[in-house]
Amino acid sequence: MSLTEQFNQAQADxxxxxxxxxxxxxxxxxxxxxxxxxxxxxxxxPGMTDFVARAKFDAWAELKGTSSENAMQQYIDLIESLKD
Incomplete structure (x- = not known):
C-alpha cells in the first residue's frame, strides 16, 4: 500500500x-x-479571541519545513497508536 493510501486509511480510521x-x-x-x-x-x-483557531494554526505552524511525506507518516503512526 502506498503512503498516500495509508494516509487516506488513517484519515478514515x-x-x-x-x-x-x-x-x-x-x-x-x-x-x-x-x-x-x-x-x-x-x-x-487568527486573533486572540479565537482560541481554537489560533491553537490549531500554531500547532500547524510548528511543523514548518516538515515534508508532506514525513507529515503523512507521522499522522499514520499517531492514528495507529490511538487505535489500540
Missing part, C-alpha cells in the same frame, strides 16, 4: 477511534493532517 483523544493529541492530528495535505502554514494567524 481517525473517525472511528475507540476513545476521543485529548486536546493536545487532537491538535497534533490536525497539524499533521494540514502539513501533509497543504504544506507549511499560510495566511494570517
Amino acid at each position: 481517525s473517525k472511528n477511534l475507540p476513545e476521543r483523544p485529548d486536546n493536545m493529541t487532537l491538535l497534533k492530528i490536525y497539524a499533521l493532517f494540514k502539513q501533509a495535505s497543504s504544506g507549511d502554514a499560510s495566511g494570517d494567524r
Whole structure:
C-alpha cells in the first residue's frame, strides 16, 4: 500500500477511534493532517479571541519545513497508536 493510501486509511480510521483523544493529541492530528495535505502554514494567524483557531494554526505552524511525506507518516503512526 502506498503512503498516500495509508494516509487516506488513517484519515478514515481517525473517525472511528475507540476513545476521543485529548486536546493536545487532537491538535497534533490536525497539524499533521494540514502539513501533509497543504504544506507549511499560510495566511494570517487568527486573533486572540479565537482560541481554537489560533491553537490549531500554531500547532500547524510548528511543523514548518516538515515534508508532506514525513507529515503523512507521522499522522499514520499517531492514528495507529490511538487505535489500540
